[in-house]
Every structure is written in C-alpha cells, then in structure tokens.
Amino acid sequence: MISKKICMLGSFAVGKTSLVQRFVHSIFSDRYLSTLGVKISKKELDLDGTAMTMVLWDLEGKDRYTEVNVSYLNGAMGFFVVADGTRRETLDIAMELRDKALTLVPGQVPHMLLINKADRRAAWEISQDDIRDIVAMGLPVIETSAMTGNGVEYAFTELGKAMLGQ
Amino acid sequence: MDDRRELERLRALLFERELRTLDRLRDQLDALDSFSDRQRRAECVSDIIAEALAIRGRRDEKLNSALEPVVDDIVKNALRTKLPEFTEALFPLMGPSIRKSIAEAFRGMLQSFSKSMEIAFSLRGLRWRLEALRTGKPFSEVVLLHTLVYRVEQVFFIHSATGISLAHVTGEGVASQDADMVSAMLTAIQDFVQDCLASGKEGELESLQHGDHTIMVEKQASAYLACIVRGTPPTRFREQLRACLEDLSVIYFSELAAFKGDIAPFEASRPYLEALLEARYQDDKAISPRGKIILGLLGALLLCLLGYYGAGAYKYHVLKREAREALALLSREPGLLISYNAPTGNGTWEVLIFRDQFAAAPEDVLKDNGLDPASFEFEAVPYVSYQPEMVSRRLKADLKPPSTVELTLGADGILVLSGTAPVNWILEARRRADLMPGILGVDATGIYDPRMRELAEMAREVESTVVEFPSGQDVPAQQYQASLNQAVNKLVEMEQLAAGMDLSVTLTIYGHADATGTEKRNYEVSQARAKTIAAMLYAKGSSLPVLTYGLGSGYAGKTSGADQASRRIEMRVQVFRNGEMLRE
Ligand SMILES: Nc1nc2c(ncn2[C@@H]2O[C@H](COP(=O)(O)OP(=O)(O)OP(=O)(O)O)[C@@H](O)[C@H]2O)c(=O)[nH]1
Numbered sequence: 001m002i003s004k005k006i007c008m009l010g011s012f013a014v015g016k017t018s019l020v021q022r023f024v025h026s027i028f029s030d031r032y033l034s035t036l037g038v039k040i041s042k043k044e045l046d047l048d049g050t051a052m053t054m055v056l057w058d059l060e061g062k063d064r065y066t067e068v069n070v071s072y073l074n075g076a077m078g079f080f081v082v083a084d085g086t087r088r089e090t091l092d093i094a095m096e097l098r099d100k101a102l103t104l105v106p107g108q109v110p111h112m113l114l115i116n117k118a119d120r121r122a123a124w125e126i127s128q129d130d131i132r133d134i135v136a137m138g139l140p141v142i143e144t145s146a147m148t149g150n151g152v153e154y155a156f157t158e159l160g161k162a163m164l165g166q
Numbered sequence: 167m168d169d170r171r172e173l174e175r176l177r178a179l180l181f182e183r184e185l186r187t188l189d190r191l192r193d194q195l196d197a198l199d200s201f202s203d204r205q206r207r208a209e210c211v212s213d214i215i216a217e218a219l220a221i222r223g224r225r226d227e228k229l230n231s232a233l234e235p236v237v238d239d240i241v242k243n244a245l246r247t248k249l250p251e252f253t254e255a256l257f258p259l260m261g262p263s264i265r266k267s268i269a270e271a272f273r274g275m276l277q278s279f280s281k282s283m284e285i286a287f288s289l290r291g292l293r294w295r296l297e298a299l300r301t302g303k304p305f306s307e308v309v310l311l312h313t314l315v316y317r318v319e320q321v322f323f324i325h326s327a328t329g330i331s332l333a334h335v336t337g338e339g340v341a342s343q344d345a346d347m348v349s350a351m352l353t354a355i356q357d358f359v360q361d362c363l364a365s366g367k368e369g370e371l372e373s374l375q376h377g378d379h380t381i382m383v384e385k386q387a388s389a390y391l392a393c394i395v396r397g398t399p400p401t402r403f404r405e406q407l408r409a410c411l412e413d414l415s416v417i418y419f420s421e422l423a424a425f426k427g428d429i430a431p432f433e434a435s436r437p438y439l440e441a442l443l444e445a446r447y448q449d450d451k452a453i454s455p456r457g458k459i460i461l462g463l464l465g466a467l468l469l470c471l472l473g474y475y476g477a478g479a480y481k482y483h484v485l486k487r488e489a490r491e492a493l494a495l496l497s498r499e500p501g502l503l504i505s506y507n508a509p510t511g512n513g514t515w516e517v518l519i520f521r522d523q524f525a526a527a528p529e530d531v532l533k534d535n536g537l538d539p540a541s542f543e544f545e546a547v548p549y550v551s552y553q554p555e556m557v558s559r560r561l562k563a564d565l566k567p568p569s570t571v572e573l574t575l576g577a578d579g580i581l582v583l584s585g586t587a588p589v590n591w592i593l594e595a596r597r598r599a600d601l602m603p604g605i606l607g608v609d610a611t612g613i614y615d616p617r618m619r620e621l622a623e624m625a626r627e628v629e630s631t632v633v634e635f636p637s638g639q640d641v642p643a644q645q646y647q648a649s650l651n652q653a654v655n656k657l658v659e660m661e662q663l664a665a666g667m668d669l670s671v672t673l674t675i676y677g678h679a680d681a682t683g684t685e686k687r688n689y690e691v692s693q694a695r696a697k698t699i700a701a702m703l704y705a706k707g708s709s710l711p712v713l714t715y716g717l718g719s720g721y722a723g724k725t726s727g728a729d730q731a732s733r734r735i736e737m738r739v740q741v742f743r744n745g746e747m748l749r750e
C-alpha cells in the first residue's frame with residue numbers, strides 16, 4: 001500500500017483543476033471556477049501490479065506577482081507544472097514555478113511539464129521548438145487535453161511510475 | 167239563575183250521548199294513570215320502541231346527542247364498580263399491543279445504557295420519542311445525543327509533511343469519511359494557517375470547531391493525530407492524545423523518518439488509535455444515602471488502585487521519554503538500525519536492533535551519553551552496513567594497514583590506497599578490498615613498496631650489463647670480467663633482499679654467437695656462454711634458479727661474418743610472488 005502526495009502548479013486558468021477532474025472523475029466542464037487555496041482529490045490506481053493512492057493537491061493558480069503558498073508543497077513526492085498551450089506567458093510562469101518548487105522539495109522529486117489544451121493546437125503560442133528546448137534540459141514534457149482526455153491518464157501514470165522508482 | 171239552569175237542561179238535551187262518552191273516556195284515562203295499569207302501558211311502548219328509535223336515529227343526530235351523556239355515565243359507572251371484569255374482558259386485546267410498544271422502546275438502545283428504561287417511561291422520554299418520530303432517527307440515537315457529554319468519533323494518524331493518512335479508526339455507528347481526503351485537507355488547513363498567521367513563529371493549530379464537533383490536533387515533528395470529537399472532552403483527553411502520539415512516534419521512529427509513502431507498517435497502530443475512541447454520557451440519577459456509602463468505599467478503593475497504578479503510569483511515562491531519547495541516539499549511530507520496539511510490560515523497553523559487526527554496542531552508546539542501558543532489552547541481529555563509516559571500519563579491521571598507508575574511500579565507492587607498504591600487503595589488500603561489501607573498486611596507483619623499487623633498479627642494472635666473448639670461446643673477454651662480477655654480486659644481493667620480502671627472483675641467461683661457423687657449433691657455443699655465467703653465479707653461493715638458453719646466431723644482430731658485439735650474453739631478471747610474476 002503506497003500513498004503519494006502530488007501537487008499541481010501553474011498559472012491561472014491553464015487547466016489544473018480540469019486535468020484533475022478528468023483524471024479522477026473522467027469529466028470536463030468548460031465553466032471556469034478559479035481555485036482558491038487548494039482543492040484536494042484522490043485517485044487509486046494500479047501501476048503494473050502495485051496499488052498506489054495518489055492524493056492530488058490542486059493549488060490555486062499563480063502569476064508573476066503572487067507568491068506560492070510554500071507550505072502546500074511540503075512533502076510533495078511528485079508534481080506537475082502546467083502551462084496553457086494557447087498562452088505563451090504561462091510557459092514562462094510554469095518554468096519559474098518549477099524552479100521555485102525545486103528550492104522547496106528535494107531535487108530528485110519526479111516532476112513533469114504538462115502543456116494543456118492540446119485540442120486547440122491551432123491557437124497554440126508554444127512551438128515544437130520551445131518544447132524541444134525544454135526536453136533537452138531534462139524536463140519531461142507531455143501535451144494534454146483535459147477536454148478530450150488526451151495524454152491525461154498517461155501523464156499521471158508516468159509520474160506514478162517515476163515515483164515508484166524512487 | 168233560571169237562565170243558567172235552562173242552559174244546562176238544553177245542553178243535556180242536545181249532547182246527552184256525547185257527554186256520556188266523554189265521561190267514560192275520562193274514567194279510562196284516570197285508570198291509565200293509576201299504578202296498576204303501568205304494566206299495560208309498558209307493554210304498549212315495548213311493542214313499538216325499537217322501530218321508533220330506528221326511525222328517529224335515521225332522521226337526525228338528536229337521539230345520539232341525547233343518549234351520549236347517558237351512555238357515558240353508564241360506562242364510567244360500570245368501569246368504576248366493575249374494573250376487574252372489564253380488564254379481564256379487554257386484556258386479550260390490549261396485552262400484546264402494550265408489550266409491543268415497550269419492546270419498541272428498547273430496540274436499538276445501547277446495552278450499556280441503563281438510563282434508557284427510565285427515560286422510556288418518563289416525560290422527557292416521551293418528548294425525545296416525539297423527536298425521534300419527527301427526525302426519523304432511531305430513538306436510541308436521540309437519547310444518546312441528548313445525554314452525550316462527549317464522544318470521540320474518529321481518529322486519524324497522519325504524516326505531517328505529506329498529509330498522507332497512515333491509519334484511521336471510526337467509532338461504532340459513526341459514518342466515516344474518506345481518510346485520505348480528510349488527512350490531506352486537515353494538513354492543508356494547517357499549512358494555510360502556518361503560511362498566513364504564524365509565519366516563522368512556533369505555534370500549532372490545536373483545534374477546529376464546527377457546530378458541536380471539535381477537531382482536536384496533537385502534533386509532533388513527523389506525525390500528528392487528529393480526532394473528531396462530538397461534545398466537550400475532558401482536559402485529560404488531551405493528555406491521552408499526547409501520550410498516544412508519543413508512543414506511536416517512538417514505535418514508528420524509523421518508518422516515519424524514512425517515510426516514502428508506504429503505509430502498510432502503520433496498520434499495526436490501529437489498536438492505539440482505537441483506545442482513543444471513547445464516549446461519556448451524563449448520569450444525573452440521585453444517589454441514595456446507602457449508595458453514598460458504597461460510593462465512598464469504592465472511592466477509597468479507587469484511590470488505593472490509583473496510587474498503585476499511578477506510580478506505574480509515572481514510571482511508564484519516564485521510560486517512554488527515555489526510550490524516545492535512546493532510540494534517537496541509537497539511530498544516529500552508524501551501523502545500528504532500529505527495528506521493532508515496544509514496552510515489555512515489566513518496566514523495560516524491548517528493541518530489536520540490526521547491528522554491524524563494527525558498530526558500537528548499543529549499551530555502550532547509551533552509557534556514553536548518560537543513559538541507563540538497564541531500561542532496555544536489546545536483541546541484536548547481525549547485518550552488514552554500507553554506511554561509509556562502517557565500510558572504513560571494516561576495511562581497517564580486515565586489512566590492518568601499516569601506519570605508512572592511507573586509505574581513502576570516495577563517494578563513488580572507490581577505495582584509494584596511498585603511501586608505502588610491503589608489496590605483499592599491497593597485493594593482498596587490493597584483492598580483499600575488491601571483495602568487500604560497500605567497495606566498488608580499488609585504486610592502488612598511489613601506493614608502492616620502496617624495496618620493490620630497489621629490486622627493480624638492481625634488476626635494470628644487471629640487465630644492462632654488457633658481456634662479450636672472443637670468437638669461439640665461452641669465457642668472457644678480460645675487459646668484461648669486472649662488470650660481470652658486479653652484476654653477479656648484484657644478483658646475490660637481490661636474492662637476499664627478495665627472500666626478506668617473501669618474493670623469489672629468477673634469472674634467465676640468453677647466449678648468442680656470431681654468424682661465422684656452422685649453425686650447430688653456434689648453438690653449442692652460445693649455450694656454453696650462458697652456462698659459464700650461471701656457473702659463476704653458483705660459485706658465489708647463490709641458489710637463484712637460472713635458466714640458460716643458447717640462441718645460436720639467429721638473434722645476435724649481424725646476419726653474416728665475424729662480429730664481436732654478437733658474441734655476448736643477455737640477462738633477464740624476474741621477480742615472482744607465489745608463482746605470479748611481478749616484474750619482467
Ligand atoms: N479547450 C480546452 N479548455 C480547457 C482545457 N482545460 C481547461 N480548460 C478550460 O480552461 C478554463 C480554466 O480551467 P481550470 O481547470 O479551472 O484552470 P485552473 O488552472 O484550475 O485555474 P485556477 O484554479 O484559477 O488556477 C476552464 O474554462 C476550462 O474549461 C482543455 O484541455 N481544453
């Protein structure tokens with residue numbers, strides 16, 4: 001029996017809550033209800049025969065000017081930074097949040113960058129070159145769509161496996 | 167007057183017959199009124215009374231209203247005077263329904279709850295019964311809620327940093343929540359409070375209030391307990407909570423310190439948590455004087471017991487603190503690994519400890535730190551630790567390095583040997599260290615044996631000695647005698663030096679000839695030249711193993727004609743250790 005704490009980080013309205021909803025309840029809503037503080041969900045999954053309970057901490061969206069609530073990151077055993085493919089600046093904020101998070105949790109804590117809203121790729125402001133640069137830095141990148149569900153299950157499962165390898 | 171008389175006469179004349187009929191009728195009516203005739207009248211009414219009542223009853227309510235008070239009176243009167251008969255008559259009907267209603271009142275009540283009976287028949291009981299009907303809750307629950315002082319409904323054991331639920335217990339009949347979610351949320355709330363209010367300052371959230379529920383939190387660095395309590399718990403409950411958490415943090419010391427999400431080991435903490443699930447109900451029954459005496463006696467007995475157990479509890483408390491301190495100390499000691507530990511029940515703490523052969527004895531660690539080892543029963547299980555400190559102790563014990571040697575264990579698991587040591591030690595150390603747990607490789611480039619260098623230097627001198635022969639002869643030319651002598655002396659010296667190092671030296675002598683003469687002759691003479699040198703060596707008392715080869719003219723140099731430089735010998739010195747060649 002393994003339980004893991006996972007945090008969702010990212011700018012406003014990038015789809016953190018939507019990704020969790022999609023993963024945990026397989027639903028999507030196009031209504032935007034901004035998260036205040038933190039919203040907790042959980043999901044039990046089976047990773048190649050190992051049962052894992054993921055306790056998901058969906059944190060309130062941040063921009064350049066707001067401070068991360070550092071305590072929520074305490075003891076995180078894995079985290080996602082989420083960017084919105086249709087808004088370039090959310091990628092920069094995601095990378096800043098990642099740096100900030102790595103000062104608060106041990107460096108080997110598994111984490112990934114999710115670029116969300118893949119269903120609206122035509123409107124993306126983030127290019128494949130941007131993504132290649134980030135992958136080259138050693139940060140895994142997964143493109144997701146909370147709307148269609150593309151990549152969501154995969155992303156959480158990959159993070160789960162990475163955490164098991166710890 | 168006459169007129170009146172006249173009128174009478176006229177009337178008699180006119181109505182004589184009618185008057186007589188009237189008289190007869192009056193007589194009959196008078197007779198009807200008289201007692202003797204009542205029987206007959208009753209008979210007359212009786213003929214028609216049933217029909218009359220029926221007709222009137224159909225017509226309107228008046229008959230009912232007229233009869234009601236009368237009947238009422240009749241029944242009351244009858245009940246007053248004839249109760250036994252009535253009861254007897256009604257019992258078959260009422261008995262079962264009364265029994266049923268009483269049984270209903272008791273159903274669902276907690277057995278231990280003796281007040282229920284009293285309540286079931288009291289006025290208050292009736293009120294609560296109505297409340298139960300209204301709210302749809304079982305009566306027993308309504309009673310419990312009204313008489314409840316406090317009740318610990320749920321206990322959560324939570325890992326502080328991650329908010330992960332380690333274990334969770336729920337009181338009987340309490341609807342339980344998802345422990346994973348509750349634990350995370352409670353932790354988030356505390357994080358929030360920490361971030362917003364107490365930033366930097368020491369201080370913890372101790373309780374949260376919601377309606378008549380309180381969430382009590384008791385916290386230590388690595389884990390905390392949270393209880394959902396209905397009502398107001400006594401202050402001693404906080405103590406209980408603290409003591410329980412202390413127990414758990416001692417027992418799970420190592421699991422908590424190295425927590426990576428595996429919650430299986432914490433399943434065993436449930437009995438500790440269940441001990442916290444308690445409830446108390448108010449009991450306001452008046453106590454009789456006799457009861458007071460009994461209570462007084464009980465109280466005295468209780469005091470005695472308290473004295474006895476109180477001392478025990480205090481001792482246990484002290485022991486627990488000691489245990490916590492000791493376990494913290496031992497877990498910092500390299501080569502010791504604490505496993506299962508618990509109080510034994512006879513005033514000691516039992517500890518299963520994995521101990522590396524080269525780790526300090528746990529008893530000594532405690533003594534050195536001013537703790538009394540007598541409070542602990544250690545059961546040591548041997549194990550091999552890879553902690554660098556242990557690996558180097560193991561190295562030192564096993565290799566016994568001379569003082570001229572420095573051992574450095576790198577973070578990459580490579581052992582670096584430096585300094586000087588006998589070659590035998592160096593070789594043995596390399597072999598053994600390579601096999602040692604915790605060592606991934608040995609770097610011996612920085613260590614050498616000075617005598618080995620000396621040997622090598624001497625060997626080089628011997629090998630560079632030039633000895634040439636006159637044509638066809640196997641005795642060296644005169645001018646080479648001196649250097650040859652010197653080389654032979656060197657070899658004797660080497661032989662002695664090597665013997666002191668547990669090494670052996672062998673010499674190989676190759677004889678050469680020039681290209682003149684027959685090939686057979688050339689082999690013979692080259693062989694003879696090598697042998698001459700060997701003989702010189704033996705003549706000096708050496709017992710070096712010497713191999714001699716005559717190589718003829720094939721390796722000499724010039725391929726034809728007479729040549730002084732080709733008429734020579736070559737010497738090769740080799741150093742061996744247990745048959746293994748160290749130097750070519
Ligand atoms: N088209 C599309 N819309 C999405 C997707 N994911 C989220 N959205 C929409 O984006 C908006 C914001 O989504 P949220 O999930 O609330 O974003 P959030 O990151 O939780 O926002 P905060 O809580 O304010 O930080 C909502 O209107 C979502 O419906 C997606 O994959 N595709």
Ligand SMILES: [Mg+2]
Pocket residue numbers: 016017018033034035058059060061
């Ligand atoms: Mg949100």
